[in-house]
Amino acid sequence: MAGEPQADCLFCKIVSREIPATIVRESDTTVAFRDINPQAPTHVLVIPRVHYADAGTLAAAEPGIAADVLREAAAVAAGDRVDGTGYRVVFNTGVGAGQTVFHAHAHVLGGRGLEWPPG
Template structure:
């Protein structure tokens, strides 16, 4: 059921503490951790603790939590000191966009010239 943890979801396992991750911040509704295959010097994933397959499903069912994900990404950009040089918040939705884990998540990217990353 949407919103409920999924036994086969890597990110649900990270939320539950069953899989290790380099967690940089946690709130009541989100968990943020460093990407294991970073595409920029700052590459943090911000995920909702509730399970929805993609950004659209999350925004439709839980708009406040979708807002929490965006707010946390912005707060982390400031903590990582990329807020003044520029950063991206990216939601890949669907396999054609590069989504490989079907639990909504935002990528916070910064710390380099992001124009090279398309």
């Protein structure tokens, strides 16, 4: 069922502390942790505690929690002091966009030049 933890989901296991992560922020609705394969000096994932496959389904079902993810992304950027120089928030949606874990999540990237278009 959407919103419920999934037994085979890596990020649900991070939320439940079954799998360790370097957590940098937590709220009632989100968890933010450092990416294990960082693509920039700041590369933090912000995930909702509830399970939805991607950002679109999260936003449709729980717009308040989707807003919490964005608010926490900004707080992560401020905490890593990249808010003044610029940062990127990325939601990969679907295999073709590079999504590999099907639990909605935002990548917060900063601390180096982030040219456009990416990749």
